[in-house]
Amino acid sequence: MSAGAAAGAECRWTACPECRVPQFEEHFREASRICPVCGHSARLGARERLAALADPGSVHALEAAEVAHDPLGFADTRPYPERLRAARQDTGLEEAVLCAEVTVHGRPAVLAVMDFAFLGGSLGCAVGERITAAAEHALATATPLIVVSASGGARMQEGALALMQMAKTSQAMAQLDEAGLLTVSVVTDPTYGGVAASYATLADVIVAEAGAHMGFAGPRVIAGTLGQTLPDGFQTAETLLAGGLVDDVVRRGQLRPVLARLLGAASWARDGRPVPAAWRETRPELVRDPDQVPGAGGDPWQAVALARDPGRPTTLDYAACLLDDFRRLRGDRVAGDCPAVVAGLGSADGVPIMLIGHQKGHDTRELVASNFGMATPAGFRTAARLMTLAGKLGVPVVTLIDTPGAYAGVEAEAGGQAHAIAANLRLMARLPVPVVAVVTGEGGSGGALALGVADRVLALSNAVYSVISPEGCAAILWRDAAAAPAAAAALRLGAADLLRHGVVDAVIPEPAGGAHHDPALTGRLVRAAVTATLRELIALDPGALLAARHRRYRRFGAGVPAPPPGEPTVSSERSRA
Structure with a gap:
């Protein structure tokens, strides 16, 4: 041969x-x-998965403690020890998880990878001990933890002791939260039962591999016990994303760079929060004198029209200009994913930034798809979740405000719209990282302020910001929708008046004709303003940041200048009404 x-x-x-x-x-x-x-x-085995995610030569296995192998003396059609021996022989593994110290694109991490081929990746005492020990090692070494799950649930052959592993591993995840260490869950197919109801869904960021399924009860259990007809796409990664239950769906070949990006964001604060040299040389065009704001003294109603122009850049447009590698993170982990709020991690010159903003659109299709930039409770809760993550990791937050207001529909009210907005105001008031807000278009009511409690608030020169829309004000106080231009003047919602009253700290001049005439230049101007502002704030410790932020908002309403004589105020119109 x-x-x-x-x-x-x-x-x-x-x-x-x-x-x-x-x-x-x-x-x-x-x-x-x-x-x-x-x-x-x-499906990949644990060794294959470890090789696919970790840098070559970087894997250092963690030692595993001995546990009782058959605590109940369990037997079904075969004794449990016999099943264990067969699983070990078939997979070459000691248990259903491998844990190791690794690097991913040079970034250190502790990686725990489950293997479904080993008794269905079931969570028993040995798996729970290994996951917990991996979390404790991450805690001791101040290293992020990544868990790759593949499991049918808790191991029946170990009874209530298997059930206790859910609490044990969840406790370990809580310790990492308290220590400010990043946790990432990579959900692979399938992930069910006790694993899905513990560490797989407790991570800061949950990434589902394309094609994965996750849930508490599997489809056969639901159909068999309850007789329910399951909808198309039930428990798929894509359905989980639409339901706000995972941050992202990623194809297998992209998992490694996505994880590396998250690890990079987590390391910046621990490296001493370095400020790029380029930022020290940035000289942004910022106007701090109200009389020098472009368009100051002009028609406020015209400013409203410019602020609402559909050609103005959206948050997704700004993300491409502001950040070098933006990756969207989605969902409130409770009720859904709101299309009117875009949020995610990226970096500018190596500095990680959590970007969160209202999303509108440039045409009718996009506006309808984004709910015209009106956020639901899920949107505000998504923002809160990711601001909390930024605070945990020490990453600056930048918010972009462009909304006519929070969505006022029946579903939003039933979902706790007021509660969600109030929770954001409280959270942002105490967030221990630099926060910069930019009013890029229309700042409407509490829906705008829910992203606007910041150390510095900037506004584009044609932006507006108000307690209510001019149309709403006219309808309530003038009782005439045609009085909207008069209401716009009375509300003093233009950039110059906002600067005069201290609602914004500086104004970013727009290109001639408005941001929509040169969106690329507008993006560069906003980036320069944001990075220069962050340069000042990054140097402050959290205590100083919080004290200054408290003073900023404490002063509002104390000694606010009165409008010039002869011009109507909202309060005077209300008294006449």
């Missing part, structure tokens, strides 16, 4: 579990078991 024939005889073939097309096993394995024909991601 020739050498070529011998090599061919030794080739092992496999088939894609989805499309059934035959593949060379070696090639399939080298491609991380992603089918080149249909794109399906087949």
